[in-house]
Amino acid sequence: MNDWAILSGIEGNLAAYEAVLADIKRQRQPVEELYILGDVIAPTAESEQVIQRVRSPQQNEPMPQVCQGWWEEQLLILHGLGRTGEPTELIERYGITMVKTLWDAIPREMVEWVRSLDFGLFELDCLLIHGSSVSVSDQLTPDTPAMQMLDRLMRMEANTLFCGRSGLTFQYEIQQGTVTSSLTTLDRSNSPQAIAVKPRQVVGVGNVGRLPGQASYALYRPNSNQVEFRTVRYGAGKGFQRASP
Amino acid sequence: MKVAVMSCIHGNYEALNAVLSDIDDQSADKIYCLGDLVGYGPHPNAVVEMIRALDIPTCQGCWDEDIVEGLNSCECSYPSVLAEKRGKQAHEWTDQVIHPEVREFLAQLPLSLRDDNLCFVHGSPHNQHEYLMPEVDAFVALERVLVTGADILFCGHTHVPYVRSLDAGQLQIRVKSTGTTERDVSFSAPLKRIVNAGSVGEPRHGRPNATYVIYNTDADQITLREVEYDYQKTCAAIIDNGLPPIFAWRLARGLEFAERADDPTHVCER
Numbered sequence: 440m441n442d443w444a445i446l447s448g449i450e451g452n453l454a455a456y457e458a459v460l461a462d463i464k465r466q467r468q469p470v471e472e473l474y475i476l477g478d479v480i481a482p483t484a485e486s487e488q489v490i491q492r493v494r495s496p497q498q499n500e501p502m503p504q505v506c507q508g509w510w511e512e513q514l515l516i517l518h519g520l521g522r523t524g525e526p527t528e529l530i531e532r533y534g535i536t537m538v539k540t541l542w543d544a545i546p547r548e549m550v551e552w553v554r555s556l557d558f559g560l561f562e563l564d565c566l567l568i569h570g571s572s573v574s575v576s577d578q579l580t581p582d583t584p585a586m587q588m589l590d591r592l593m594r595m596e597a598n599t600l601f602c603g604r605s606g607l608t609f610q611y612e613i614q615q616g617t618v619t620s621s622l623t624t625l626d627r628s629n630s631p632q633a634i635a636v637k638p639r640q641v642v643g644v645g646n647v648g649r650l651p652g653q654a655s656y657a658l659y660r661p662n663s664n665q666v667e668f669r670t671v672r673y674g675a676g677k678g679f680q681r682a683s684p
Numbered sequence: 685m686k687v688a689v690m691s692c693i694h695g696n697y698e699a700l701n702a703v704l705s706d707i708d709d710q711s712a713d714k715i716y717c718l719g720d721l722v723g724y725g726p727h728p729n730a731v732v733e734m735i736r737a738l739d740i741p742t743c744q745g746c747w748d749e750d751i752v753e754g755l756n757s758c759e760c761s762y763p764s765v766l767a768e769k770r771g772k773q774a775h776e777w778t779d780q781v782i783h784p785e786v787r788e789f790l791a792q793l794p795l796s797l798r799d800d801n802l803c804f805v806h807g808s809p810h811n812q813h814e815y816l817m818p819e820v821d822a823f824v825a826l827e828r829v830l831v832t833g834a835d836i837l838f839c840g841h842t843h844v845p846y847v848r849s850l851d852a853g854q855l856q857i858r859v860k861s862t863g864t865t866e867r868d869v870s871f872s873a874p875l876k877r878i879v880n881a882g883s884v885g886e887p888r889h890g891r892p893n894a895t896y897v898i899y900n901t902d903a904d905q906i907t908l909r910e911v912e913y914d915y916q917k918t919c920a921a922i923i924d925n926g927l928p929p930i931f932a933w934r935l936a937r938g939l940e941f942a943e944r945a946d947d948p949t950h951v952c953e954r
């Protein structure tokens with residue numbers, strides 16, 4: 440099985456997405472699957488073009504599989520299609536003016552596409568999701584407590600959880616663990632039993648569009664369970680353009 | 685000190701009275717209640733009035749929430765579709781008979797209570813509707829206690845009492861992130877326990893008796909209590925009030941009517 444490219448947070452930055460696509464095509468090992476873990480959009484005018492680019496890949500590019508991110512959820516809430524009725528979180532983070540900015544940035548005809556996106560994707564033994572199995576806002580980082588990480592994995596019975604909410608690239612491996620469990624009910628009492636956890640991991644896949652000139656994403660090789668992080672520099676002065684005479 | 689913890693009274697005044705006098709006999713110093721004061725049973729107002737009169741610290745149960753908020757949780761609140769249908773009938777009946785001040789009281793109940801190293805919730809610390817079944821994976825169970833910061837987590841909601849000890853929990857972690865060196869972290873947790881208080885008014889452990897628990901803090905000992913009472917009285921009141929007769933049938937047997945949750949840890953996203 441060939442590699443997967445997993446990215447998150449294009450955030451309406453077309454140049455960043457193009458740079459990542461170009462980097463994916465440069466890989467020696469062909470990339471077979473492309474997963475986008477949400478935040479394709481942000482309150483930018485370019486978001487519409489990014490959606491169009493994501494939906495219509497070129498012939499030599501894999502068809503991206505996309506799930507909802509935080510910005511997509513906020514957009515759906517504004518259109519009365521979200522899991523909660525009020526855009527409380529959006530206003531808390533960005534102020535009341537953001538409601539109109541986001542509403543205006545994404546044309547209505549794009550909302551249906553956003554609505555069609557899954558909350559998360561499950562492939563082989565991997566959960567691919569923007570935040571976590573709890574919500575799109577759940578931010579997992581290299582400093583998240585181990586038990587919390589394990590909980591997020593076990594909620595969906597995943598061995599690997601790929602996420603993008605923090606924007607960081609990291610590999611968090613739960614290598615081994617044990618706990619001794621015993622149970623007493625009204626009618627019986629079980630002797631203590633040692634329970635072992637099987638190795639699992641959480642992978643932060645970075646962020647494509649937030650930082651101007653620098654995009655990060657992850658490559659995954661399902662056969663060997665190997666993760667590689669890529670940092671792509673793009674734009675003026677980053678060596679991709681021919682020097683003007 | 686002896687702490688008595690009870691849950692899921694479900695409008696069963698007879699059972700509540702029996703449990704309160706048993707708590708008295710056991711000379712408990714404190715009482716906590718984990719919610720579900722109403723629903724299924726015929727005396728929701730009397731039960732709430734008694735809890736208020738005795739000033740028993742109580743957290744909000746799934747039924748208490750639904751009576752206040754209206755039924756907007758999905759079918760996952762019930763172990764099966766059939767249970768959901770019957771639950772809806774009971775909800776409508778309770779919704780009609782409940783006094784306004786009782787509804788107000790239920791609305792202001794906290795989701796969790798804390799007493800030193802003890803934490804009290806209805807379902808789980810994450811959600812009132814989550815069932816912490818005794819067979820839940822040990823690490824999932826351990827996470828539920830750890831997230832509260834307490835040593836013992838008291839919960840109800842399943843209507844079957846148990847004590848689960850989770851000892852010597854440990855995890856070995858390796859974290860690699862770009863720009864920093866790889867680091868190994870080990871995590872360990874001392875003994876943590878989940879104590880399910882069972883159900884006063886709607887037991888499902890296979891007998892009609894009311895159940896609750898007592899924690900002796902000095903001896904660090906947990907006792908599951910089973911209290912006999914005149915359940916036939918409650919059964920008769922269920923029928924007299926026009927509640928679904930199946931509630932009387934299963935109360936007399938202490939059964940959930942052979943229905944199981946498909947996914948007990950599933951939490952509604954609505």
Ligand SMILES: [Zn+2]
Pocket residue numbers: 692694720745841842843
């Ligand atoms: Zn209950």
Ligand SMILES: [Zn+2]
Pocket residue numbers: 720745746747806812840841842
């Ligand atoms: Zn409940």
